[in-house]
Amino acid sequence: MARKVADCRRFPSESGCTLTLVGEEAEVLRAAVEHAVSVHQHDDTPQLREQIRGLLEDEHATGPDGMNFVQLIEFKTGKREQLGDLLDEWEEATGGKRTATRTVLTQEHEKPGIYYEFVEFPSYEEAMRNSRLPETDALSRKMRDLCEEGPTFHDLDVVRAEAL
Template sequence: MTFVQLIDCKTSRFDEMNRLLDTWVEQTKGKRTATHSIIGKDRSDDSHLIEIVEFPSYEEAMRNSNLPETDRVFREMVALCDEMPTFTDLDVVRDEQLYAANARRLLETIATKGDLPPLNDLMAENYHDHDPANEQDNIGLDAIRREMEMWRNGFDFEFTVEDQISQGDRVCTRWTWGGTHKGEFLGIAPTGRKVRMTGTTIWRFQEDGKIVEGWWQYDRLGLMAQLGALDALET
């Protein structure tokens, strides 16, 4: 179970505290077990800081606490604080990565049978799509809907999410796409063939959780080969 520790302190010497934490990170490189750390400053009190440190488990957090460098830095941190810092230990019981969830929901929605939903609950009106297979980027919700309809008219398909990595306002999704060629696609008459390809998409999100920009990489050449479009070139 993921474990989070909240460190609450007050200090008028934030710059020194920041340098101390940089030193700690450097000294514990390769040994520190924390996976994520955020420091927030109280908007109503500049001296009030809260650090949120995430660990894979409570046991890993204890390993981190037992490092000699941790003990030394803790004593130096206390000396920089206006009062004794407090620690709150939390077992994470719910963890919603909303941007990643919206990325998965978009892929599911694109593959939905029937009419394509409006998508304005998932994508910004000024959405900008980068696809190296297209001569020009698709800009705007209407433009990307037309691109999606081209694929939907050509195939019955679905996405399988293989991996996702979230960082800041971006989510990287590695996916597998599989479908049946049911309609004309890029001038190729329907073949009824079952096709498959892999790809990766990076999406950038707005603060409201809507996708505002996307970068696609996928094996379109492999797809065209499966459709027989390269057969004439090989003879």
């Protein structure tokens, strides 16, 4: 039987909740109902249980940490400190909304000023949802202003990922 996922990030809330539950359907449903009651102040009713059951999704096979899709962004800038400040600003502004699960910023060893950012997502669809956030759009515009050339984006499906 496929494991199920309940992800609060898919449903905007005043609290900006980011909880994700994964497991067998009965245990995810039980935990999601308890969470909805204790955190989101819903009443535990048969209707709530059916609504939550209808929102559960099948867990997809993933790499480590739920990584199925990576966006590689390649760019050139001499403004590393400003870039760091901009990325920190985006992280704070998108807390509870972003679908990116991890990011790694690298600089080419032999060519300072050439950067590659790896941004991991659970899926391509989640990456596109993240791209549509107003905060991501603002980041993109500001980042282009810092770059000597426009960034190059590479959309990559994860074929194999292992923790070593």
